[in-house]
Amino acid sequence: MKIKFRLIIVLLLGMIRLSNAQSRDNYNMWFQYLMSARLTDKSTLTALSQYRSFDLAYDTRLFLVSAYVDYEVANEVKPAAGFMFLVLDSYKTDNSKKERYEKRPFQQVTLGGNIGRTSVSHRFRVEERFISNPDEFIVRLRYLISLRIPFNRKGEKEKLYGILKNELRMNVVKEDPFDSNRLTAGLGIKVGKNSAIEVAFINQLETGSTSNYGYIGYRNSFDWRKKNKNK
Numbered sequence: 001m002k003i004k005f006r007l008i009i010v011l012l013l014g015m016i017r018l019s020n021a022q023s024r025d026n027y028n029m030w031f032q033y034l035m036s037a038r039l040t041d042k043s044t045l046t047a048l049s050q051y052r053s054f055d056l057a058y059d060t061r062l063f064l065v066s067a068y069v070d071y072e073v074a075n076e077v078k079p080a081a082g083f084m085f086l087v088l089d090s091y092k093t094d095n096s097k098k099e100r101y102e103k104r105p106f107q108q109v110t111l112g113g114n115i116g117r118t119s120v121s122h123r124f125r126v127e128e129r130f131i132s133n134p135d136e137f138i139v140r141l142r143y144l145i146s147l148r149i150p151f152n153r154k155g156e157k158e159k160l161y162g163i164l165k166n167e168l169r170m171n172v173v174k175e176d177p178f179d180s181n182r183l184t185a186g187l188g189i190k191v192g193k194n195s196a197i198e199v200a201f202i203n204q205l206e207t208g209s210t211s212n213y214g215y216i217g218y219r220n221s222f223d224w225r226k227k228n229k230n231k
Contacts, residue, residue: 027055030202032217037224042072045224046082052213054091063087068108076112081105084127103130117154121146139172140179148188161188163200180206186215195220 034048047067054061068082084104092098106127113120123144130137149162163186169179186200195218202213
């Protein structure tokens with residue numbers, strides 16, 4: 001366990017150094033909790049909360065809560081529908097904060113597969129963004145490819161795994177359709193049978209700007225399926 005915590009500290013220090021190329025964004029952080037629960041043999045509930053800051057923790061940048069339910073219609077093919085609520089904090093040119101709220105229903109399809117022992121996931125999402133202050137409506141398309149790379153040998157208990165993701169986000173019916181591209185590279189550390197701590201470096205490229213984040217996440221899974229009473 002001591003080795004695991006030392007590894008987390010080393011990774012976080014490395015992320016902070018990588019993030020040190022910007023002024024206000026020197027210590028961008030991204031904290032997340034994600035929970036998944038099997039509802040039936042075919043359906044799963046996923047819920048998450050997320051907090052992002054301009055500094056290590058206190059200068060709020062974004063807070064969101066989200067949930068969706070998917071249903072496996074074929075092997076590794078899972079359409080889903082969900083909803084997200086966000087509080088967005090950004091700086092104006094006079095250095096004061098501007099707060100906006102967003103309500104975001106979304107629909108998605110996830111396709112799973114494997115390359116050897118590495119699991120690969122493709123997610124296609126359409127989201128309808130209702131933003132306040134000022135009122136704005138945006139339809140956005142997102143494509144995410146995720147790789148989960150096991151570091152254990154075949155047959156051994158998994159303790160560590162690699163994370164590699166890239167997501168492209170595009171706006172529909174807008175002068176500049178490109179929204180952003182987000183690249184994530186990190187490490188997952190199993191801390192229980194159904195739970196893990198994840199640390200990563202995130203680079204987000206937008207038109208005219210780039211943001212870097214140190215990421216810390218905790219995920220766990222549950223099985224809420226009704227047990228067969230006849231067993």
